[in-house]
Amino acid sequence: xxxxxxxxxxxxxxxxxxxxxxxxxxxxxxxxxxxxxxxxxxxxxxxxxxxxxxxxxxxxxxxxxxxxxxxxxxxxxxxxxxxxxxxxxxxxxxxxxxxxxxxxxxxxxxxxxxxxxxxxxxxxxxxxxxxxxxxxxxxxxxxxxxxxxxxxxxxxxxxxxxxxxxxxxxxxxxxxxxxxxxxxxxxxxxxxxxxxxxxxxxxxxxxxxxxxxxxxxxxxxxxxxxxxxxxxxxxxxxxxxxxxxxxxxxxxxxxxxxxxxxxxxxxxxxxxxxxxxxxxxxxxxxxxxxxxxxxxxxxxxxxxxxxxxxxxxxxxxxxxxxxxxxxxxxxxxxxxxxxxxxxxxxxxxxxxxxxxxxxxxxxxx
Amino acid sequence: xxxxxxxxxxxxxxxxxxxxxxxxxxxxxxxxxxxxxxxxxxxxxxxxxxxxxxxxxxxxxxxxxxxxxxxxxxxxxxxxxxxxxxxxxxxxxxxxxxxxxxxxxxxxxxxxxxxxxxxxxxxxxxxxxxxxxxxxxxxxxxxxxxxxxxxxxxxxxxxxxxxxxxxxxxxxxxxxxxxxxxxxxxxxxxxxxxxxxxxxxxxxxxxxxxxxxxxxxxxxxxxxxxxxxxxxxxxxxxxxxxxxxxxxxxxxxxxxxxxxxxxxxxxxxxxxxxxxxxxxxxxxxxxxxxxxxxxxxxxxx
Numbered sequence: 001x002x003x004x005x006x007x008x009x010x011x012x013x014x015x016x017x018x019x020x021x022x023x024x025x026x027x028x029x030x031x032x033x034x035x036x037x038x039x040x041x042x043x044x045x046x047x048x049x050x051x052x053x054x055x056x057x058x059x060x061x062x063x064x065x066x067x068x069x070x071x072x073x074x075x076x077x078x079x080x081x082x083x084x085x086x087x088x089x090x091x092x093x094x095x096x097x098x099x100x101x102x103x104x105x106x107x108x109x110x111x112x113x114x115x116x117x118x119x120x121x122x123x124x125x126x127x128x129x130x131x132x133x134x135x136x137x138x139x140x141x142x143x144x145x146x147x148x149x150x151x152x153x154x155x156x157x158x159x160x161x162x163x164x165x166x167x168x169x170x171x172x173x174x175x176x177x178x179x180x181x182x183x184x185x186x187x188x189x190x191x192x193x194x195x196x197x198x199x200x201x202x203x204x205x206x207x208x209x210x211x212x213x214x215x216x217x218x219x220x221x222x223x224x225x226x227x228x229x230x231x232x233x234x235x236x237x238x239x240x241x242x243x244x245x246x247x248x249x250x251x252x253x254x255x256x257x258x259x260x261x262x263x264x265x266x267x268x269x270x271x272x273x274x275x276x277x278x279x280x281x282x283x284x285x286x287x288x289x290x291x292x293x294x295x296x297x298x299x300x301x302x303x304x305x306x307x308x309x310x311x312x313x314x315x316x317x318x319x320x321x322x323x324x325x326x327x328x329x330x331x332x333x334x335x336x337x338x339x340x341x342x343x344x345x346x347x348x349x350x351x352x353x354x355x356x357x358x359x360x361x362x363x364x365x
Numbered sequence: 366x367x368x369x370x371x372x373x374x375x376x377x378x379x380x381x382x383x384x385x386x387x388x389x390x391x392x393x394x395x396x397x398x399x400x401x402x403x404x405x406x407x408x409x410x411x412x413x414x415x416x417x418x419x420x421x422x423x424x425x426x427x428x429x430x431x432x433x434x435x436x437x438x439x440x441x442x443x444x445x446x447x448x449x450x451x452x453x454x455x456x457x458x459x460x461x462x463x464x465x466x467x468x469x470x471x472x473x474x475x476x477x478x479x480x481x482x483x484x485x486x487x488x489x490x491x492x493x494x495x496x497x498x499x500x501x502x503x504x505x506x507x508x509x510x511x512x513x514x515x516x517x518x519x520x521x522x523x524x525x526x527x528x529x530x531x532x533x534x535x536x537x538x539x540x541x542x543x544x545x546x547x548x549x550x551x552x553x554x555x556x557x558x559x560x561x562x563x564x565x566x567x568x569x570x571x572x573x574x575x576x577x578x579x580x581x582x583x584x585x586x587x588x589x590x591x592x593x594x595x596x597x598x599x600x601x602x603x604x605x606x607x608x609x610x611x612x613x614x615x616x617x618x619x620x621x622x623x624x625x626x627x628x629x630x631x632x633x634x635x636x637x638x639x640x641x642x643x644x645x646x647x648x649x650x651x652x653x654x655x656x657x658x659x660x661x662x663x664x665x666x
Contacts, residue, residue: 079566079570084568092564093564094561095582095583104570156569
């Protein structure tokens with residue numbers, strides 16, 4: 001299968017040679033498949049937007065190659081690259097109507113008038129904006145402008161659509177609705193989407209694959225489940241979702257399990273991912289939703305430990321409990337409110353904390 | 366509340382605005398009324414006017430008396446007016462051609478450097494226009510800065526005769542009013558969202574199309590303001606036409622100046638000024654109409 005985009009050892013340095021030189025991307029290689037919803041995820045300053053701008057052509061690579069369906073594109077001007085961008089702040093042309101905005105790319109490509117009109121009609125229908133074709137961008141709401149920006153970028157049928165945090169300016173409800181629409185749109189059009197975001201929820205909800213980036217490097221590439229359940233390092237585990245980290249030392253190993261000493265004398269068993277030896281300093285990680293909280297009389301059962309509620313953060317559909325496990329160890333767990341809406345435990349309540357050894361994973365240091 | 370203040374809100378509002386009414390009245394309305402009245406009086410050969418009503422000044426704009434005392438059409442002044450519009454139009458165009466790239470270049474500079482460049486643009490205003498226009502005689506004139514080296518190098522054999530031509534006047538006008546073109550264009554370019562340029566090039570616009578389809582339409586208000594600011598003073602200019610045009614190639618401004626200073630025909634000068642004023646006002650009204658229509662069309666009004 002041909003890769004839609006092949007990033008080969010791309011490096012980007014801003015202001016090279018000056019004392020303000022900044023290495024935004026360091027030897028990044030990744031492959032984006034055709035017809036894929038691919039997300040570049042990371043905190044601000046991680047280089048994800050730089051990578052997108054390099055693909056679009058707004059920045060020049062300092063080293064490496066960018067292939068688009070086997071064509072080398074890193075030295076082409078933006079207007080020579082068959083990719084289109086949905087900008088973070090939409091960047092709609094304020095002096096043109098919605099329809100003129102959408103037609104802009106097609107006109108520059110010299111398409112015949114009839115074809116332009118038909119395409120504008122089609123993509124505006126696709127994003128449910130057909131009725132507003134005569135409006136100006138300043139007469140539209142944020143969500144509507146978002147749709148126009150999408151339509152404008154889709155109209156020339158780009159080989160790859162680049163989306164630079166397009167949902168970040170929308171309010172929560174709209175953002176959630178647009179997620180599903182974007183995913184749907186990608187399936188309908190069959191165009192490869194490269195989506196940049198710092199919102200891990202967004203990335204997990206929409207992507208076929210995700211590249212987690214930090215400090216100008218790709219940390220991990222994989223499907224949403226893979227990234228969430230099997231993070232390769234502490235950064236990824238921490239950036240995606242909530243996590244408990246337990247720092248300790250391996251004291252014994254058998255085929256399935258490693259036993260670690262955490263704190264002074266607490267022993268935790270974790271799944272053996274291989275390659276460990278006794279005495280290694282390791283970090284265990286445990287997702288809060290893998291922990292069950294129950295009445296304190298169960299604390300002596302296998303797989304259960306006693307604990308005490310140290311803090312509660314109420315979130316409506318659930319509550320995040322900070323549980324003091326003794327020995328200086330605290331775990332964050334979740335519990336749902338009961339049917340009458342009351343929370344099952346209060347601060348200082350004793351309880352039983354249960355989790356399986358398979359839910360605990362050893363992270364590379 | 367003091368007793369001397371008007372009781373009604375409208376009255377107090379009027380009182381608040383009184384100083385500006387006063388200023389506008391003294392500095393704008395009164396001189397204009399005087400000018401209008403003078404244009405309908407007879408000239409006093411020793412300067413000033415005689416309080417006798419007459420349409421002679423306006424008749425003189427279009428007609429003259431031949432030897433048999435018949436009124437015949439005289440295109441002389443009309444031609445001067447026509448020439449003035451042509452030259453002003455040319456100078457405005459030159460200002461636009463040279464001013465736009467300058468404004469654009471300044472906009473692209475880092476912010477701290479922009480103010481410095483703008484400051485440089487205003488430096489010529491610190492010296493008298495008359496002196497700066499004299500400098501152009503040294504540049505363009507016989508044995509001037511341009512000719513001398515070319516003559517010495519043998520590239521040309523005779524004087525280029527650049528002085529006392531329409532071209533010299535246009536250069537002088539362009540030089541005088543170029544900052545008035547650069548500043549408003551810069552003001553509108555500075556507000557331009559440069560992400561729109563990226564969006565345009567992303568949508569397959571080449572550099573030329575980015576300019577014509579996005580940058581220029583979006584800074585049109587600045588361009589129009591600059592053109593008005595240059596065109597109108599060009600119409601009334603008399604320093605550049607007198608010095609660089611040699612006073613023979615008359616423009617409207619120098620003609621008016623001539624009527625007051627030398628010909629001692631104040632009513633005729635006033636009539637010429639009234640004509641100039643009406644031309645300017647009519648142009649501005651058309652522009653305002655067009656701008657209003659556009660605003661209504663864009664729904665941003």
